Amino acid sequence: MKKPVKLRSQEWFGGKDKMGFVHRSWLRNQGYPNDYFEGKPIIGICNTWSELTPCNGHLREIAEVVKRGVLEAGGVPFEFPVMSLGETIMKPTSMLFRNLASMDVEESIRANPLDGIVLLTGCDKTTPSLIMGACSVDIPTLVVPGGPMLNGKFRGGEIGSGSFNWQIKAKQDTGEFSDEDLQEAEIGAARSAGHCNTMGTASTMGTMAEALGLTLSGASSIPAVDSRKKVMAQLSGRRIVEMVNEDIKLSDILVRKAFENAIIVNAAVGGSTNFIVHLQAIAGRIGVPLELDDFDRLGSQIPLLLNLMPSGKYLMEDYYYAGGLGVVIKELGDLLHQDILTVNGKTFAENYAKAICYNPEVIRTRANPLNPAAGIAVLKGNLCENGAVIKPSAATPALMKHRGPAVVFSSMEDYHARIDTPDLNIDQNSVIVLQGVGPKGYPGMPEVGNVDLPKKLVLQGVKDMVRISDGRMSGTAYGTVVLHVSPESSVGGTLALVKDGDEIELDVERRLLHLHVSDEELAQRRAAWVAPDPLAERGYVKLYIDHVEQAHLGADMDVLVGKSGSTVSRDSH
DSSP: OOOOOOOTTHHHHSOSSHHHHHHHHHHGGGTOOGGGGSSOOEEEEEEOOOTTOGGGTTHHHHHHHHHHHHHHTTOEEEEEEOOOOOTTTOSSOGGGGHHHHHHHHHHHHHHSOOSEEEEEEOSTTHHHHHHHHHHTTOSSEEEEEOOBOOOEEETTEEEOTTGGGGGHHHHHHTTOOOHHHHHHHHHHHSOSSSBOSSSSHHHHHHHHHHHTTOSOTTOTTSOTTSHHHHHHHHHHHHHHHHHHHHTOOHHHHOOHHHHHHHHHHHHHHTOOTHHHHHHHHHHHHHTOOOOHHHHHHHHTTSOBOBOBTTTSSBOHHHHHHHTOHHHHHHHHGGGSOTTOBOTTSOBHHHHHTTOOOSOTTTBOOTTSOSBSSOSOEEEBSTTOTTEEEEOGGGSOGGGSEEEEEEEEESSHHHHHHHTTOTTOOOOTTOEEEEOSOSTTTTTSOOBOSSOOOOHHHHTTTOOOOEEEESSBOOTTOOSSEEEEEESOGGGTOGGGGOOTTOEEEEETTTTEEEEOSOHHHHHHHHHHOOOOOOSOSSHHHHHHHHHBOOGGGTSOBTTTSSOOOSOOOSOOO
């Protein structure tokens, strides 16, 4: 006979003493009956709903559906808010606050009488921040992704939210787009609840959660407004109660093989480069070693199976109707660890054995991929001693091997001030170098790496150029863009030493990013380099700058790596 699980919540509610009275009594004002405190699993619903996070604006309703499932399974649901990160709204970048949100989640879970957790996620950083925080506590946890918007519509065609954004400046520069065009497009691009409808970072994060085994099978690709999203939410509510009774914790699911599966799946769907810093941060919290080189070794030769923007043609709604992630996982077959445990108590193999592809143009086979080897490539060289990344599936093939003179911008302000000046010494062979946008330097490592091309070159018909920075780019973006250069320029990485006219060589096949400047000259420049003043003297931003790790480590804060568990040994009164 299975031994009954000892519930954390009974440390709060099980006592017949003063503190038991305190913990129960104040909750009585909500009208809860006696049996809520007598050994039923208490389930926390961690909600990132916010009117300032439009991608998560429907999660208040989803929370109610999850509650139904929890109650049906004999649990007691308690919804609580945590910091919500609106990718499209927050300045200077939501990435600055990912680690702060993870702290909120961690401490909210640990400090409260919760036996299991449902994480309601959606917009880019809400998914990794919630998983990171939950990992540092390590109790039974399940993710319910908010889901993508419906396909964008514009003048008889379809547009992808996010991916279309990166075309706007060029369309304005060439006179193709009027103010009226812009307004009509912005309404049509985001026409329903949900997050970006491309394989941008939000969809990548939902995919990551399912590939890690943290969602019910099939959950990641359901559109936000599809009724099946509510069905999945209700079933998730039921399942988290079972997980508590079965004592299945995050550390039981997030083993090394799960992370390897996530890397392979991300390559197959053409996922965002942001995936790297988020997966590494999650691995650091749960205690699984994961190196930057693992992403290249495991993922770079994986075929691209998903024909979705920004690497392909279609959108998330099409992907779901074609069969969703289950088809991709089934098609990958022996490339994945099929024996690992997922939150529903079944293995990968069991979950996806019956997946059917309904549109082979959207989801390709291994025999007919969109690209035979399009996973994220990790670059090394004297310009990025600790690594840099590029997404080949979103790049221009002709630029994957390129050598050209650097045009250096010391900051985003410098870039904006000079990029469209007529006398800027730049042509299509130049390499745009952007400094000062790394984790410490911006701060927060913003999505600015895919900077717009100079207007004068756009008017000449130039569509792409090599761009290099210590920042990130949106998962919806495209171009031959080298990102996450580490060490960043603001801490004295070689990127800080690049000058106008220096020859830079990019060779993706050789995994090379090299600055053609002698070691002697670089040593002289390094000796003369002066570190910039920190951009904050107080508050969270000061803490972030002081403690954030470099991109190749996941840009978590050094004091947050690892976990403290769920035990709270002292009472409040």
